[in-house]
Amino acid sequence: MKKKLTVILAMAVSIPSYAAGQSQHEPAPQQKPQKVYHIGADVKAPRVITSVQPIVDEQLTKQLNTERKSEKTGSTTLRIVVGEDGTVRTARVLQSFTRALDAKAIDAVRQWKFEPATRKGVPVAVELEVEVDFHLYN
Numbered sequence: 001m002k003k004k005l006t007v008i009l010a011m012a013v014s015i016p017s018y019a020a021g022q023s024q025h026e027p028a029p030q031q032k033p034q035k036v037y038h039i040g041a042d043v044k045a046p047r048v049i050t051s052v053q054p055i056v057d058e059q060l061t062k063q064l065n066t067e068r069k070s071e072k073t074g075s076t077t078l079r080i081v082v083g084e085d086g087t088v089r090t091a092r093v094l095q096s097f098t099r100a101l102d103a104k105a106i107d108a109v110r111q112w113k114f115e116p117a118t119r120k121g122v123p124v125a126v127e128l129e130v131e132v133d134f135h136l137y138n
Contacts, residue, residue, distance in 0.1 A: 034089075036081055036125045039117065046082045046114035046126060054104035054132065061136050064098060074098075076105045076132045084123040086114040097134060105132040 039045045065072065074097035081089040088110050093102045109130060116123035 034083065034125045036127050037117065037119060039126055039128060043117055043119045043124065043126060045128070046086065046117040048112060049086070049115055050111075050113040052108045052111040054101070054108040054134070056101065056104055056134070056136070060100060064100065064136055067098075072137065073133070073135045074101075075134065076102045078105065078109060078130050078132065079127060080109060080130055081125055081127050082114045082117060083125045084116055086116045086123075088112055088114075089125065094129065101134050105134075108132070 037043045075095070076093060076097045077095035078091045079094050080091040083089045091106055091109055093106070096102050109132070117126040118124060
């Protein structure tokens with residue numbers, strides 16, 4: 001069973017990580033694929049320790065308000081994987097508000113830190129959904 005975590009103002013994107021000293025053209029060393037669990041049964045949900053809100057500048061707010069006269073509020077729903085270390089490993093948009101705000105939400109959620117999910121007391125990676133709400137007022 002998938003759980004949905006609702007958070008106001010945030011989002012994430014999958015960005016490849018590179019080990020220190022490697023150029024972007026060299027792939028990171030291969031690691032054993034990490035099993036990703038779903039919350040429920042013996043898997044306890046991760047807990048947000050630090051969340052970052054998306055930064056939406058005044059110019060973007062005005063532009064979006066002009067384009068979407070009736071929609072001053074909305075949400076972006078993301079599916080994220082929180083790793084065993086409590087960092088957001090991947091994120092993708094499930095339900096979009098606008099492309100510009102989806103990107104802002106992804107950038108913010110990538111910075112979130114979690115107390116990892118656990119299975120039988122051991123930290124595990126989990127997949128879950130987060131909803132990032134936007135309220136556009138100028």
